[in-house]
Amino acid sequence: MRPVHLLLAVLVAAVWGVNFVVIEVGLAHCPPLLFSALRFLVAAVPAVFLLPRPDVAWRWIVGVGLTLGVAKFGLLFVGMEAGMPAGLSSLVLQSQAVFTLLIAMAVLGERPGGRRVAGMAVAAAGVTVAAVDEGLSGPALGFALVIAAAAFWGVSNVLTRRAAPASALGFMVWVSLVPIVPLALLSVLVEGPQANLDAVRGLGWSGLGAVVYVAWGATLFGFGAWGYLLRRYDASRVAPFSLLVPVFGMSAAALLLGEQVSAARWPAALLLIGGVALATLPGRRRPAEAARGARGPDPRGGPAPVPAARE
Numbered sequence: 055m056r057p058v059h060l061l062l063a064v065l066v067a068a069v070w071g072v073n074f075v076v077i078e079v080g081l082a083h084c085p086p087l088l089f090s091a092l093r094f095l096v097a098a099v100p101a102v103f104l105l106p107r108p109d110v111a112w113r114w115i116v117g118v119g120l121t122l123g124v125a126k127f128g129l130l131f132v133g134m135e136a137g138m139p140a141g142l143s144s145l146v147l148q149s150q151a152v153f154t155l156l157i158a159m160a161v162l163g164e165r166p167g168g169r170r171v172a173g174m175a176v177a178a179a180g181v182t183v184a185a186v187d188e189g190l191s192g193p194a195l196g197f198a199l200v201i202a203a204a205a206f207w208g209v210s211n212v213l214t215r216r217a218a219p220a221s222a223l224g225f226m227v228w229v230s231l232v233p234i235v236p237l238a239l240l241s242v243l244v245e246g247p248q249a250n251l252d253a254v255r256g257l258g259w260s261g262l263g264a265v266v267y268v269a270w271g272a273t274l275f276g277f278g279a280w281g282y283l284l285r286r287y288d289a290s291r292v293a294p295f296s297l298l299v300p301v302f303g304m305s306a307a308a309l310l311l312g313e314q315v316s317a318a319r320w321p322a323a324l325l326l327i328g329g330v331a332l333a334t335l336p337g338r339r340r341p342a343e344a345a346r347g348a349r350g351p352d353p354r355g356g357p358a359p360v361p362a363a364r365e
Contacts, residue, residue, distance in 0.1 A: 055291055059283060063295040066279045071302025073272040074140040075310050076264050077131065083261030084253045085245035086131035091237035094123055096269035098230035105224040114217035115225070119232020122210035126203045128237060133199030141313050144303025145323050146184055146200050151330045152177045153208025161212055169332060177329025184322035222281035226273060297327050 055063070080089045108115070134143055152174045158164040185197060219225035241250055257265075283292045300323060307313040 067298035074144040074303045076267045080264030086135040087241035094230040097273040101227045108219040108225045110217045119229045123233025125206035129203035133196045136196035137193035138196030141304035141307030145300040150204040150207035154211040173332030180325030223278040
C-alpha cells in the first residue's frame with residue numbers, strides 16, 4: 055500500500071473514531087432520534103442528486119436503510135443519550151463483526167472455520183468483560199441498546215453483502231434517504247414536537263457542526279475514501295485499519311471529553327479487537343488457493359462480498 059493511501063486509511067479510522075465524540079456534542083443540542091434524522095438528511099441531500107441510484111433492487115436500499123439507519127443508528131444515539139460513554143460505544147459497537155458472522159451462518163448458510171469460531175469466542179469474552187465493568191459503574195440500559203445497535207448493524211451488513219453494490223458511497227447516499235422520515239416520525243412521537251422545535255431553534259454552531267461532521271465527514275468522506283481504497287486494494291489489506299476505530303474513539307473520548315478509562319476496559323478492548331481480528335482477517339491461503347487468486351476470481355462464483363459499513 056502506497057504511503058499516501060496508508061495515511062488515508064488511518065485518517066478514515068480517525069474520523070470514524072472521533073465521530074463518537076462528535077455524537078456526544080450533537081446529543082447535547084438535539085434529542086437522539088432527531089439528531090439521527092438530521093444526520094441522514096444532510097448526508098443524502100444534495101448528494102442524492104449528484105450520484106445515480108445504485109444498480110440494486112429497491113428492497114436492498116430500503117432494507118439497509120431501515121436496519122442500519124433507523125434501528126442501528128437510532129439505538130446507538132438513544133443508548134449514548136442514556137449514558138453510554140462515547141469511547142466505550144466505539145469499542146462495543148465493533149461486536150457487529152460477531153453478529154455479522156452469526157447472522158451470515160443462519161441466513162446465508164456460511165460455515166466459519168475453527169479460527170473464526172475462536173475469534174468470535176474471544177470477542178464475546180471482551181464484550182462480557184466490558185458489560186460487567188459497565189454494569190458495575192454505568193447504565194446497563196445504554197450498554198444493552200448499543201449491543202442491540204451492533205446486532206442490527208450485523209443484519210445490515212448481511213443485506214449489503216447480498217445487494218453487492220458497485221459503489222459503497224453511492225449506495226450509502228441512497229440508503230440515507232430511507233431513515234429520514236421514519237426517524238423524524240419516531241422523534242415526534244417519542245421526543246415530542248415541542249422538543250424538536252426547541253432543538254432546531256437552539257441548534258447553534260456547535261450543534262450544526264456536529265450534524266455536518268457526522269453526515270459529511272463520517273458518512274460521505276469516510277465511505278468515499280474507504281470505497282476508493284477498496285477499489286485499489288484487496289479488502290484483506292484495507293479492513294484491518296477499521297480495528298483502529300475504537301482506539302481513536304477511546305483516546306478522543308479521554309482527551310476531549312475527559313472520560314475515565316477503567317482498569318477493566320483495556321483488557322476488554324484487547325479481547326474484543328483481537329477477537330474481531332481473528333474472526334474477520336484472512337488467514338494464510340493454501341498454495342492452490344493463492345494461485346487461483348492470482349489468476350482472478352472463479353468465473354463460477356458470485357460477486358465479491360461487500361465489506362461492512364462503518365461509522
